[in-house]
Amino acid sequence: MSDDRTDAPADLARWGLHAFALGARSTPHSVVAMDDNGALLYHARNGITMSELHARGVSASQSQLALLRAYDLITIDGEVVTTAFPVIGPDLLGALRPRIRAFADTLAPRLTGGVKAITTELRRRGHTAHDFTVVFGHAVDGLLWDRLRAHGLVPTTELSVERPYWNGAFWALHPPRENTAGVNEVPGSAATLVMVWTDATSNALWEFARSDAGQSLLSDPHSQGAVPVLTGEDELHHRSLAIADTIARALQSDPEAQALAAALPDTGRHEPVLVLAHELIWDLMTALIKTGHLHPQPGPRTLTDHLLLRVPR
Numbered sequence: 403m404s405d406d407r408t409d410a411p412a413d414l415a416r417w418g419l420h421a422f423a424l425g426a427r428s429t430p431h432s433v434v435a436m437d438d439n440g441a442l443l444y445h446a447r448n449g450i451t452m453s454e455l456h457a458r459g460v461s462a463s464q465s466q467l468a469l470l471r472a473y474d475l476i477t478i479d480g481e482v483v484t485t486a487f488p489v490i491g492p493d494l495l496g497a498l499r500p501r502i503r504a505f506a507d508t509l510a511p512r513l514t515g516g517v518k519a520i521t522t523e524l525r526r527r528g529h530t531a532h533d534f535t536v537v538f539g540h541a542v543d544g545l546l547w548d549r550l551r552a553h554g555l556v557p558t559t560e561l562s563v564e565r566p567y568w569n570g571a572f573w574a575l576h577p578p579r580e581n582t583a584g585v586n587e588v589p590g591s592a593a594t595l596v597m598v599w600t601d602a603t604s605n606a607l608w609e610f611a612r613s614d615a616g617q618s619l620l621s622d623p624h625s626q627g628a629v630p631v632l633t634g635e636d637e638l639h640h641r642s643l644a645i646a647d648t649i650a651r652a653l654q655s656d657p658e659a660q661a662l663a664a665a666l667p668d669t670g671r672h673e674p675v676l677v678l679a680h681e682l683i684w685d686l687m688t689a690l691i692k693t694g695h696l697h698p699q700p701g702p703r704t705l706t707d708h709l710l711l712r713v714p715r
Contacts (some may be wrong), residue, residue, distance in 0.1 A: 409448045410491045410576045415440030418578025422676050426568035429474045437466060443475060447489040452479045473567055488573040488667040489695075490677065495575060499681065505658050506685035509649070513686065514695045516645040521696075523637045524630065531707040532630050534687070539598040539710055540632060541642035542649065542683045543585045549650035555675045567650040571671040582684050583699055585685060590620020593631070593711045603702045610705050623711040634715040649686070653679055
């Protein structure tokens with residue numbers, strides 16, 4: 403499931419950690435970072451006994467194990483503790499990432515018509531800096547998950563008595579991706595605020611969302627012109643849906659996508675498709691930017707360029 407190369411830290415808290423867990427009360431990231439849980443999870447990736455853990459200088463107190471089990475991060479069978487999510491290290495990623503980039507390069511031209519239509523519509527509405535935000539935040543890291551769910555390719559994320567903190571999938575990667583974008587959503591009375599963030603903008607975007615200005619957008623999205631407003635019936639949505647459908651169909655049926663997913667570890671929560679999809683969407687955005695079809699993501703100076711508003715039909 404992983405590797406023993408010296409450039410992979412023996413502590414998963416120092417790896418790239420990813421969760422597909424919409425609606426989670428608390429994701430596993432903070433638990434992995436507690437105490438020496440990251441080291442415990444690294445050494446347990448292929449199964450390890452309690453005595454072997456202690457021999458490696460890793461504590462395994464009953465309270466630690468109970469918390470890790472509560473978050474579904476380990477299984478325990480007698481004396482053997484096993485990490486319960488994929489741990490994907492440099493040996494595997496080093497072979498797969500060039501193939502994923504090549505796959506993205508072949509898929510990107512099939513998206514350019516939709517991307518151009520989105521940028522044209524944004525210009526018509528007076529928005530010149532939201533291209534990346536709409537393409538990534540609404541289509542590629544938004545509607546895509548709905549389309550994959552419709553194909554049965556992603557797990558449920560609904561909370562339950564058995565999984566009260568988070569549900570879905572979780573995985574660790576090394577080396578981690580640098581400066582990748584992500585999407586957070588804040589629901590409001592009249593709209594949902596979609597924030598396309600990076601490490602450089604995440605804190606500032608959350609502060610804006612909690613501010614009076616951010617709350618005003620959620621209660622009266624049409625009262626302003628700085629942030630694009632999308633409905634389920636407008637041009638931006640329909641073009642975004644076509645982009646998401648194209649990517650979803652490729653992930654479902656393209657032979658190379660199937661081969662890439664088959665090479666990834668699986669614990670039964672649809673991780674191969676989720677890992678591949680996340681790696682792919684970042685490479686797709688790079689390919690679209692590289693070919694000049696999409697402007698790069700805005701910098702941290704203007705926060706509104708990282709926002710869009712989604713309203714019900």
